[in-house]
Amino acid sequence: MLKDCYKQVLKNWFGKEENERRFIDYMVEVLEKRWKDKNIFVIEAPTGYGKSIISATISLFSLKSDDSLKCIVAFPLRTLLEDQYCKFVGEYKVGKEISCKGKKSILGDMDQNLRLRIVGKRYMHNPDSRYLVKPITLTTIDTLSLTLFGIPPECLDKVVKAWDGTAGGSLGHYLFSWCSVVFSNVVLDEVHLLADSTKSLSFLIALMKIAVDFDQKLILMSATLPKSLKEKIRSYAEKFNFADSLCMISSTPKGSILETYFDKEKCSGWDSKFAKERLKKRYNVVLEKLEEENKFDKILSWIRESEFRKVIVIFNTVEEAVRFYERNVDELRKIFGENVILLHSRFSELDRREKIEKLKELKKSDHYLIISTQVIEAGVDVSSNLFITDIAPANSLIQRLGRFLRYDEVEGKVIVWYETDAEGNLRVTSKVDRVYKVYDYDLTKRTLEWLKENSENGIVKLNVHLPYVDNPDKKGYADLLNIYTESDFEVRDDVIRDFESIFLHLENASLIAVEKFMEMEGSFVRDELQTPIVPKSVVDDLVDENRIINEKPVELVEKFVVPIAFRKFRMRNFKIFGVVREVEVEDNGKRVLKLKFINTSEDSWLSFVLTRNTPKDVLKYMIKRDVLAFVAEAEYGEEGLRFYER
Numbered sequence: 276m277l278k279d280c281y282k283q284v285l286k287n288w289f290g291k292e293e294n295e296r297r298f299i300d301y302m303v304e305v306l307e308k309r310w311k312d313k314n315i316f317v318i319e320a321p322t323g324y325g326k327s328i329i330s331a332t333i334s335l336f337s338l339k340s341d342d343s344l345k346c347i348v349a350f351p352l353r354t355l356l357e358d359q360y361c362k363f364v365g366e367y368k369v370g371k372e373i374s375c376k377g378k379k380s381i382l383g384d385m386d387q388n389l390r391l392r393i394v395g396k397r398y399m400h401n402p403d404s405r406y407l408v409k410p411i412t413l414t415t416i417d418t419l420s421l422t423l424f425g426i427p428p429e430c431l432d433k434v435v436k437a438w439d440g441t442a443g444g445s446l447g448h449y450l451f452s453w454c455s456v457v458f459s460n461v462v463l464d465e466v467h468l469l470a471d472s473t474k475s476l477s478f479l480i481a482l483m484k485i486a487v488d489f490d491q492k493l494i495l496m497s498a499t500l501p502k503s504l505k506e507k508i509r510s511y512a513e514k515f516n517f518a519d520s521l522c523m524i525s526s527t528p529k530g531s532i533l534e535t536y537f538d539k540e541k542c543s544g545w546d547s548k549f550a551k552e553r554l555k556k557r558y559n560v561v562l563e564k565l566e567e568e569n570k571f572d573k574i575l576s577w578i579r580e581s582e583f584r585k586v587i588v589i590f591n592t593v594e595e596a597v598r599f600y601e602r603n604v605d606e607l608r609k610i611f612g613e614n615v616i617l618l619h620s621r622f623s624e625l626d627r628r629e630k631i632e633k634l635k636e637l638k639k640s641d642h643y644l645i646i647s648t649q650v651i652e653a654g655v656d657v658s659s660n661l662f663i664t665d666i667a668p669a670n671s672l673i674q675r676l677g678r679f680l681r682y683d684e685v686e687g688k689v690i691v692w693y694e695t696d697a698e699g700n701l702r703v704t705s706k707v708d709r710v711y712k713v714y715d716y717d718l719t720k721r722t723l724e725w726l727k728e729n730s731e732n733g734i735v736k737l738n739v740h741l742p743y744v745d746n747p748d749k750k751g752y753a754d755l756l757n758i759y760t761e762s763d764f765e766v767r768d769d770v771i772r773d774f775e776s777i778f779l780h781l782e783n784a785s786l787i788a789v790e791k792f793m794e795m796e797g798s799f800v801r802d803e804l805q806t807p808i809v810p811k812s813v814v815d816d817l818v819d820e821n822r823i824i825n826e827k828p829v830e831l832v833e834k835f836v837v838p839i840a841f842r843k844f845r846m847r848n849f850k851i852f853g854v855v856r857e858v859e860v861e862d863n864g865k866r867v868l869k870l871k872f873i874n875t876s877e878d879s880w881l882s883f884v885l886t887r888n889t890p891k892d893v894l895k896y897m898i899k900r901d902v903l904a905f906v907a908e909a910e911y912g913e914e915g916l917r918f919y920e921r
Contacts, residue, residue: 276307276336276339276340277303277306277307277310277332277333277336278303278304278307280332280335280336280339281303281328281332283335283383284328284331284332284335284381285328286383287379287380287381287382287383288328288331288362288379288381294328295548296324296325296546296549297546297547297548297549298320298324298546298549299320299324299325299326299328299329301524302318302320302329302524303329303332305522305524306329306333306524309522310492313520313521313522314486314487314490314491314492314493314517314520314521315483315486315487315493315494315495315517315520315521315522316492316493316494316495316522316523316524317495317500317505317508317521317522317523317524317525318494318495318496318497318524318525319496319497319498319500319523319524319525320496320498320525321498321549321553321740321741321742322498322499322673322674322676322677322681322740323677323681323740324498324546324549326464326496326498327359327362327464329462329494329496330348330359330462330464330494330496331362331363331381333346333460333462333492333494334346334348334363334381334411334462335381335382336460337410337411337459337460338393338410338411344458344459344460345407345408345409345410345411345412345455345458345459345460346410346411346412346459346460346461346462347407347412347414347419347456347459347460347461347462348411348412348413348414348461348462348464349413349414349415349416349418349419349461349462349463349464350413350414350415350416350463350464350465351415351416351464351465351468351469351653352415352465352468352650352653353398353415353624353627354627354631354650354653354655355464355465355653356396356398356413356414356415357396357628357631358631358655358656359413359464360375360394360396360413361374361375361378362378362381363380363381363394363411363413364378364380364382364390364391364394365378365379365380365381365382365390366378366379366380367387367390367391368387380394382394392409393409393410393411394409394410394411394412394413395408395409395411395412395413396412396413396414397412397413397414397418397428398414398415398417398418398428399415399417399418399428400624400828400829400832400833401829402428402429405427405429406422406427406429406451406452406455407419407422407427407455407456407459408455416463416469416475416800417798417799417800417801419456419461420478420798420799420800421792421799422452422453422455422456423452423453423456423457423482423485424452424453424774424777424784424785424788424791424792424799425450425452425453425777425784425785425788426452426785426788426789426792427452431898432898432899432901434785434786434789435789435895435898435899436898436899437786452785453778453784457485457489457491459491460491460492460494461482461486461491461492461493461494462494462496463479463493463494463495463496464496464497465496465497465653466479466495466496466497466500467497467498467499467500467504467670467674468653469800470504470670470764471670471802472801472802473765473766473767473770474770474795474798474799474800474801474802475800475801475802476507476764476765476766477766477767477770477771477774478770478774478799478800479495480508480511480515480766480771481770481771481774481775483508483511483512483517484515484517484771484775485774485775485778487517487520498673498674498677499670499673499674499752499756500525500756501669501670501756501757501759502753502756502757502759503757503759503760503761503763503764504759504764505523506761507761507764507766508521509521510761511766515771550741553738553740553741554738554741554744555685556680556684556685556686556687556740557685557686557687558679558680558686558687558688558689558739559688559689559734560689560691560726560734560735560737560739561688561689561690561691561733561734561735562691562692562693562726562727562730562733562735563690563691563692563693563733564692564693564694564695564699565692565693565694566694566695567694567702570692570694571598571599571602571603573692574588574599574663574692575603575606575607577661577663577690578607578610578644578661578663579610581661581688583659583660583661583686583687583688584610584611584641584642584643584660584661585641585642585643585658585659585660585661585684586611586643586644586645586659586660586661586662586663587644587645587647587651587657587659587661587662587663587664587678587679588644588645588646588647588663588664589647589648589649589651589662589663589664589665589675590646590647590648590665591648591649591665591667591711591712591713591714592648592712592713593619593620593621593648593915595665595712596617596619596646596647596648597617597619597914597915597917599646600615600617600646600914601914607644610642610644611642611643611644612642614637614640614642614643614644615643615644615646616630616633616634616637616643616644616645616646617646617647617913617914617915618630618634618645618646618647618648618650618651618655619647619648619650619915620648620650620838621837621839621915621916621917622837622915622916623832623833623834623835623836623837623911624832624833624836625833625834626915631655634655634656634657635656637657638656638657638658638682645657645659649667649671649675649713651675651678652671652674652675652677653674655678656681657678657681658678658679658680658681658682658684659678659679659680659681659687660679660680660684660686660687660688661687661688661690662675662676662678662679662687662688662689662690663689663690663692664676664689664690664691664692665691665692665693665694665712666691666692666693666701666711666719666722666723666726667714667719667722668714668715668718668719668721668722669718669721669722669725669755669756669758669759670756670759671714672691672722672755673739673752673755673756676689676739676752679739680740689739691726691735693723701716701719701720701723703716718758718759718763721758722755722758724758725755725758726755729750729754736748736749736750737749737750737752737755738750738751738752739752740752773791774791774799777791793891793894793895794891796841796890796891796894797890797894803840803841803842803890804840804841804844804890804893804894805838805839805840805841806838806839806840806841806843806844806893806905807832807836807837807838807902807903807904807905808836808837808838808839808844808904808905808907808909808916809831809835809836809837809855809903809904809905809906809907810835810906810907810908810909810910810911810916811852811906811907811908811909812909812910812911813835813911814852814855814872814906817831818872821860821871822871822872822873823860823869823870823871824855824869824870824871824872825869825870826870828857828870828903831855831870831903831904832903832904835911836903836904837911837915837916839916841890841893844893844905845888847885847888848918849907849908849909849918849919850907850908850919851875851885851905851906851907851908852874852875852906852907852908853872853873853874853875853877853878853881853905853906854872854873854878854881854900854902854903854904854905854906855870855871855872855873855902855903855904855906856870856871856873856900856901856902856903857869857870857871857901857903858870858871858901870903872906878900880896880900881896881900884896
């Protein structure tokens with residue numbers, strides 16, 4: 276039946292029942308063959324190969340199967356979620372506006388209202404599929420984890436407000452939330468991003484064990500899974516006795532560790548046609564050393580002098596991307612017209628969606644420039660023939676290069692630059708954290724050393740599209756991924772056991788989960804707390820004489836609120852004036868909920884929190900005080916959120 280659903284998805288999406296990607300056919304065959312006796316499927320295929328058809332197939336299969344299970348498809352990033360939602364639900368109208376123009380649904384010609392009832396999306400401030408209850412729900416991994424542990428976003432504030440470390444009585448609430456996940460087939464896309472931190476990788480291992488314990492199907496998909504990460508997963512699968520429940524489906528050649536440790540199935544269905552298509556691409560990967568003082572001038576000259584006009588430039592920090600854009604936007608528009616776009620994490624939700632839509636339109640053009648940070652690495656379906664990027668750890672670098680010659684372009688050029696110190700070594704940008712920009716210094720250095728070792732006359736012998744190539748003059752990107760060791764992927768056994776213990780204390784499971792949630796700084800998977808910020812100038816324009824804001828919370832978030840990492844909030848190079856809170860006020864004789872600006876001086880707890888400045892205190896304050904955002908000395912404009920640095 277899974278094959279039938281696969282054919283139905285192909286017909287609904289592409290108007291045909293045959294796929295040009297042979298390896299996806301093979302994936303479906305293995306899934307159907309092993310569905311009954313395996314719980315966890317790890318799917319690995321090159322970037323741009325079309326793995327999303329697997330999540331669509333499993334979604335449709337879940338809908339039609341006799342088991343009557345739901346399907347949850349979870350993504351690390353909202354941009355991924357929004358893009359896939361359009362593909363899943365198809366074209367639909369809200370009011371007079373078309374939300375997903377020209378898209379075909381995986382459900383075929385089904386009535387729009389019915390499609391929207393079957394397919395939902397859920398993340399913070401978007402309550403479409405509350406508790407992930409719709410038959411097919413696309414969500415974030417963060418929301419998935421909260422729902423699994425009995426504290427979904429819908430009622431996180433209620434649980435925390437009652438939390439004192441001792442209260443009980445959360446059984447019913449917990450079971451409903453938990454059942455919503457464990458009675459679903461779960462697909463995690465771009466799962467390599469969960470390996471970037473100890474916290475998220477520990478959650479992934481725990482989720483795998485939970486899936487096996489409750490006889491659940493868990494599908495993990497990625498294009499870049501280093502050998503050492505697979506070995507780490509294998510070792511923990513053996514440690515927790517679920518190795519027999521794993522099935523790896525990979526284009527990895529015969530004789531790999533995967534066949535030995537995961538599955539005896541021979542991966543003989545690799546796509547030679549796809550490989551030939553990628554091998555026809557003609558390009559050089561050039562390694563360049565730059566100095567801090569002249570790097571912007573050099574990058575601008577590369578763009579000006581190039582014959583290629585589909586250009587992506589990636590910086591490792593928001594500050595650098597904005598500075599390059601501001602400094603050169605006028606000249607760049609002389610080359611690309613209005614097809615110049617800046618993309619980073621400090622845009623509001625609404626602006627980010629609009630930029631993604633603009634990117635979709637740019638794909639139709641033969642000239643454009645995208646200036647971005649690492650947000651482009653996953654979920655942004657765009658291509659280039661001139662790709663310029665700052666050095667990054669191998670996994671991140673390969674994901675970026677998935678946006679190069681992605682479509683039918685044949686010729687292009689890649690430039691990878693790096694910055695050095697006075698001695699010519701890769702520059703340490705923070706001695707305290709030992710990082711290169713935002714990345715682990717040692718991982719970045721190892722990546723750079725590999726690129727140098729596999730270079731000749733400044734040209735790197737790297738095929739950016741294929742994991743393995745049968746060519747002594749080229750290396751596949753899987754060889755670059757070998758810079759990782761198992762020690763680069765840390766897992767905490769105590770965290771895994773803590774996650775499991777939530778299910779062993781049914782009488783107050785949600786409250787135990789809250790304790791862990793607070794301990795882990797507001798997320799079971801993210802590295803640190805994301806602190807919502809709204810500029811003071813925006814608030815001044817919105818408040819009335821009583822400092823009431825008539826904007827709805829969701830509208831305010833979409834238009835103006837931007838999340839920033841807690842480490843930047845903690846540094847406080849900018850001033851906090853107060854908060855925007857949800858309060859109960861009298862309106863025409865009725866008590867209603869409104870948004871209100873509260874000064875710092877009016878709330879002693881806020882003053883204490885800003886002085887103490889720990890993630891736990893900030894998070895607890897935000898939830899218990901119904902805080903939507905902190906009001907900061909900042910501005911919001913064409914370049915996104917910008918702070919007035921002290």
